[in-house]
Amino acid sequence: MRAHRITFAALVVAAGLSLTACQNGDDGAAASDPSSGSSASAASSSGGGSGSGGSDQDSGKGSAGTDSGGNTAAPADSDSGSGSGSGDKGTAAKCTTDGLKITAQDGFIDGDPDGSVVVGLTNSSGADCVVSGFAGVDLKTNAGTISATRKGEPGDPYILKNGKEVDFYVSYPLNESGGSGVRITGLVVTPPNETKSVTLDWPGQGSLPVTDGSGSPVLVGPIGSAGQGG
16 A cells, blocks of 8 residues: 555656646747747838838938039039130130220320220120221211221130120211311220121210311221220
8 A cells, every 4th residue: 555655656756846847948949939929020120120221312412402502602613614714715605895994085195186986895704705807997977987997917816705805996087177077976986796786975075077088087996906006
């Protein structure tokens, strides 16, 4: 009887140890299995990466937009280059009427046999331009239009830098007859190789002498001739 009790007790203890071992095994397997935690971590990383990538792309687009908007500097650099006055006549366009500010002032000096007017051409185009030869000059009078006659030899083509001025002279006979003469009402200037003219107020003496054609004509010098004499 005692032997049976010992055997039964041993079986109970063995069964208890077996159950405890099974439970510990299940707990260890569950603890060692990271599948559920890794999936959440992976999903979280994927979501964070996607958001970061979107931010980078947005940032990239913003940077590109800034560069695109900064293109205003490129024309500014280009305009600066074309107006830098490199001295290469082949790269500068001809001066045009619309790109020139044209002025006229009295150039008469006491003692000169003839009157003179200095016409200035100032480059206002924003870039260097080339000018050469003679401008067309007409005097508007109460007796009709008088065209100036060219005098002198034109020089080489001249690069007129942006903002700079080049001058030429117009000479005309003084009215010393004591009479009213031919009244001058305006000065018409056409830049070289242009067809568009500009009409200016006449800054010189108010009239020309009435002649039979034997007197001094109205003369125009080449570009750059002002101050060089007639």
